[in-house]
Amino acid sequence: MRGARIAAVLLALAWAAAARAEPLKVVASFSILGDLVRQVGGERVSVAVLVGPNGDAHGFVPSPGDARTLSGARLVVVNGLGFEGWIDRLVKASGTKAPVVVASAGVTPIEEAQEGRAHAGHGHEAHALDPHAWQNVANAKRYVASIRDGLIGVDPEGRATYEARASAYLAELDALDAEVRRTVAAIPEARRRVITTHDAFGYFARAYGLRFIAPQGVSSQSEATARDVARIIRQVKRDRIPAVFLENVADPRLMLQIARESGAKAGGRIFSDALSEPGGPAPTYIEMMRNNLREFSAALAG
Ligand code: ZN
Numbered sequence: 001m002r003g004a005r006i007a008a009v010l011l012a013l014a015w016a017a018a019a020r021a022e023p024l025k026v027v028a029s030f031s032i033l034g035d036l037v038r039q040v041g042g043e044r045v046s047v048a049v050l051v052g053p054n055g056d057a058h059g060f061v062p063s064p065g066d067a068r069t070l071s072g073a074r075l076v077v078v079n080g081l082g083f084e085g086w087i088d089r090l091v092k093a094s095g096t097k098a099p100v101v102v103a104s105a106g107v108t109p110i111e112e113a114q115e116g117r118a119h120a121g122h123g124h125e126a127h128a129l130d131p132h133a134w135q136n137v138a139n140a141k142r143y144v145a146s147i148r149d150g151l152i153g154v155d156p157e158g159r160a161t162y163e164a165r166a167s168a169y170l171a172e173l174d175a176l177d178a179e180v181r182r183t184v185a186a187i188p189e190a191r192r193r194v195i196t197t198h199d200a201f202g203y204f205a206r207a208y209g210l211r212f213i214a215p216q217g218v219s220s221q222s223e224a225t226a227r228d229v230a231r232i233i234r235q236v237k238r239d240r241i242p243a244v245f246l247e248n249v250a251d252p253r254l255m256l257q258i259a260r261e262s263g264a265k266a267g268g269r270i271f272s273d274a275l276s277e278p279g280g281p282a283p284t285y286i287e288m289m290r291n292n293l294r295e296f297s298a299a300l301a302g
Helices: 002-021 031-044 064-071 087-094 137-154 156-185 202-208 226-238 253-262 285-300
Strands: 024-030 045-051 075-078 100-102 193-195 211-213 243-247 265-270
Touching: 024 031, 024 137, 031 045, 031 075, 031 137, 031 156, 031 285, 045 064, 064 087, 075 137, 100 137, 137 156, 137 202, 156 202, 156 285, 193 285, 202 211, 226 253, 243 253, 243 285, 253 265, 265 285
Parallel strands: 024 045, 024 075, 075 100, 193 211, 193 243, 243 265
Antiparallel strands: none
């Protein structure tokens, strides 16, 4: 009799522990944000990502399954700055009541450069914002703060965990920022110029002083015209730009053509808008930034 009562009490305790351990369902719009949420949330959260590894959020077309994923969310985390043009409709369609955290809140946005690109920003407003703010580590730190506050908002019991994890991760991001600066500083100044498919590195360029030229605008959905490509090939030759890079979210053919016709080196694969698969070269934000740095310095070092 007593044994059965103890067993019942133990069962009740186990039940309560299991209920507490049920992770908070968070939906992040794309893979890079998904990693940041995991870094801050740890085991208190389970993260679903709408646009997965190597996926292109610019041209994403949500499915009914994505609406179902959102409907079960306790928190939704998006980039903002016009990156997810499809998110408002999806949130509405899903019927979710979960708060939506805009990770880039507080970031100083860059306006899309319009110089000489008649078709840049096709489908955007005239003064579209550059959404790729995470390419500056200082901005990623703001993302982390937004995510931490968002998680505390829906799960106040986890405050201590979220604060501790965020502050440890922010320290890692400070180290990463210093590493980016050191690595770029080691590249001879005249060689700090690269070509990428779409204009995803504006924030990186401003923060760290590497110059990027891209035939497509800030959306990978814009078409580079034959004139854009010819102009870039002339520019690569004239300015002796050392290397072009292939992006994980873009068709490599355009870059290979530019390399072939300009004589620039085809550098390695860089990750602009999405992580790699787990086990790939860029499965987390920090590893993504390190991978890109390695590729830049390998192709550009004197
Ligand atoms: Zn992009």
